Amino acid sequence: MPSLYLALAYLRYHWLKSLVMVLATGLILAVPLVTQSLLTRSQELMTARAQTTPLLLGRQGSAMDLAIKALYFQGQAPQPASMATVDQLWDTGYADIIPLHIRYRAGGAAVVGTSLDYLDFRDFQYQSGRAFSLIGEVVLGSEVARKLELAPGQSLVSQPENLFDLTASYPLQLDVVGVLEPTGSPDDGAIFTDIKTSWIIQGIGHGHDDVIAAGVTPDGVIVANAAQRQFARITDENRASFHFHGDPEGYPVTAVIALPYDHKSKTILRGLFQSPDSSIQAIQPAPLIGQLMESLFRFKAVLDAVVAVVALAALFALGLAVFLSLQLRQAEMRTNYQLGADRWFSLRLVSLELLLLLTGGVALAALAWLTADALVGELVVLLIAPVL
Amino acid sequence: MSETASLAMISVQDLAFSYPKANFRLQVPGLKLAAREKVAIVGPSGTGKTTLLNLLAGLLIPQHGKIVIDDSPMTGLRDAARRRLRRRKLGFVFQDFQLIPYLTAYDNILHPYRLDPDARLTAEVRQRAAALAEAVGVSDRLKQLPRALSQGEKQRVAICRALIRSPRLLLADEATGNLDPENKTLILELLFRRVEDDGAALLAVTHDHGLLDRFDRVIDFADFRHSLNTTSEAQHA
Numbered sequence: 001m002p003s004l005y006l007a008l009a010y011l012r013y014h015w016l017k018s019l020v021m022v023l024a025t026g027l028i029l030a031v032p033l034v035t036q037s038l039l040t041r042s043q044e045l046m047t048a049r050a051q052t053t054p055l056l057l058g059r060q061g062s063a064m065d066l067a068i069k070a071l072y073f074q075g076q077a078p079q080p081a082s083m084a085t086v087d088q089l090w091d092t093g094y095a096d097i098i099p100l101h102i103r104y105r106a107g108g109a110a111v112v113g114t115s116l117d118y119l120d121f122r123d124f125q126y127q128s129g130r131a132f133s134l135i136g137e138v139v140l141g142s143e144v145a146r147k148l149e150l151a152p153g154q155s156l157v158s159q160p161e162n163l164f165d166l167t168a169s170y171p172l173q174l175d176v177v178g179v180l181e182p183t184g185s186p187d188d189g190a191i192f193t194d195i196k197t198s199w200i201i202q203g204i205g206h207g208h209d210d211v212i213a214a215g216v217t218p219d220g221v222i223v224a225n226a227a228q229r230q231f232a233r234i235t236d237e238n239r240a241s242f243h244f245h246g247d248p249e250g251y252p253v254t255a256v257i258a259l260p261y262d263h264k265s266k267t268i269l270r271g272l273f274q275s276p277d278s279s280i281q282a283i284q285p286a287p288l289i290g291q292l293m294e295s296l297f298r299f300k301a302v303l304d305a306v307v308a309v310v311a312l313a314a315l316f317a318l319g320l321a322v323f324l325s326l327q328l329r330q331a332e333m334r335t336n337y338q339l340g341a342d343r344w345f346s347l348r349l350v351s352l353e354l355l356l357l358l359t360g361g362v363a364l365a366a367l368a369w370l371t372a373d374a375l376v377g378e379l380v381v382l383l384i385a386p387v388l
Numbered sequence: 389m390s391e392t393a394s395l396a397m398i399s400v401q402d403l404a405f406s407y408p409k410a411n412f413r414l415q416v417p418g419l420k421l422a423a424r425e426k427v428a429i430v431g432p433s434g435t436g437k438t439t440l441l442n443l444l445a446g447l448l449i450p451q452h453g454k455i456v457i458d459d460s461p462m463t464g465l466r467d468a469a470r471r472r473l474r475r476r477k478l479g480f481v482f483q484d485f486q487l488i489p490y491l492t493a494y495d496n497i498l499h500p501y502r503l504d505p506d507a508r509l510t511a512e513v514r515q516r517a518a519a520l521a522e523a524v525g526v527s528d529r530l531k532q533l534p535r536a537l538s539q540g541e542k543q544r545v546a547i548c549r550a551l552i553r554s555p556r557l558l559l560a561d562e563a564t565g566n567l568d569p570e571n572k573t574l575i576l577e578l579l580f581r582r583v584e585d586d587g588a589a590l591l592a593v594t595h596d597h598g599l600l601d602r603f604d605r606v607i608d609f610a611d612f613r614h615s616l617n618t619t620s621e622a623q624h625a
Binding site for chain 1: 445447467468471472473474475476478480482486488489490491495499500501502503504505509533549
């Protein structure tokens, strides 16, 4: 097809202009496609997560903060509830109860202190290793293991909340005993451990050398050695020395997942915590996350309008570029006419050139869309996490 | 001119043309060119030399008269038919070469084939293009874009383009105007040789009086002294 050959030759000769036009067209098309894909996928991910969690309980406060922290391990930690709430919920006999303590991080990932029931509830499969069974042991989400290049048998260290607070918790070395299969959910980016381990990270529990009396005061008070060593890693040798102080009912939990046995149980449980005087709130995550997604889609509608205006401006700019290009090609068109080109030759040639540029733009947009679609899980986490 | 130039290849009869709103009128009572005939047109600027070429090429429509090129009437045709006739029977060599800037020298030579939806770019055509380039001495420059060619090379490529479809009438408008004396002679010799070989006719507008004795006839638009040969007439009013 001679016109195609000539169109390609023209575009190749003006390669920089062609490249800019392809990129501009590609961007105009890609932005709405990619945002739509990301929002749709993030809606699916977030909604699915919320829908699989029937009831969530925590301290009175922002329901959204509670849901975001308990479901996606992101955002501000709400004021903690206590283990007394967990015990109270167990005692009702309406649901299985899973405590969550999400306050600390290790290797940049959230450390989720919980019970083995959580691993069963999310139906985790193991890439390697096994579930945690002793304090100090952790199971890594697939993304954490990939990014930190960790495997069972290796370890990582918890991050203190505040580096400059000497009275705060100190880093605890955590032993990796398992790595989860990817789930396409926030679990991929988290570290799971027994809730007792997370309390040890917080400093509620600790292990140290046996107290050896340094002396006895005249009034008979035993004085301990100030050089007593506190353990930063839980080993078989020192595990027995770890203990907790204070009332176990007062130990903190960020949230509690309740898995009611039936609809009636769920209704009763919600009713139990609906009193305005209750220090505990019970929320259904699905409608709450639904509201959040509605807000995101309202934001997308605004974004679409902005993109449409920018696209229109870009199209005008492209149209101007084409018009100016045609002005500069008058001599070429005249030559073709003098050599006997048919009436529609120039129109056909320019149309083909535009079609090729548009095809390039569409291909670029499709590539961006496919790439975004393939990486949507990671992108959603990257894009949504800061928002949350 | 060779002996075979007896039959009229180009015939113009009673031609009259004027531009709208312009005090200019071109009249050509009669003009005939035979195969292998090489005719020069001279005269000051604005006397209608290029206008005559454009009329012969069907780029302008005369108000009166008849033009026949190789038995095909150019006058009275619709635009599409005139374009077709131009593609198939005419070759153009322009003063400023008018090469397509984004095509290589080789593709510029083949360009007339790409403009014709009925023509096929066969291996034979490509061989002919290569042979023409060889004949005019640009065979080693075929992959170059026009910007990389010298003036002389550009004109040689333009001549190849004009000759690639073996035209019956070759129109040259100041074809040697931009060239140095050495290249002028060379290009003219090339044109003459191809016209002889292809049995075409050449009508060339030129300001270069030093080359006129190489033509078979000279038509002077300045003083209506039309020709060294009496077989044609041109009158400019």
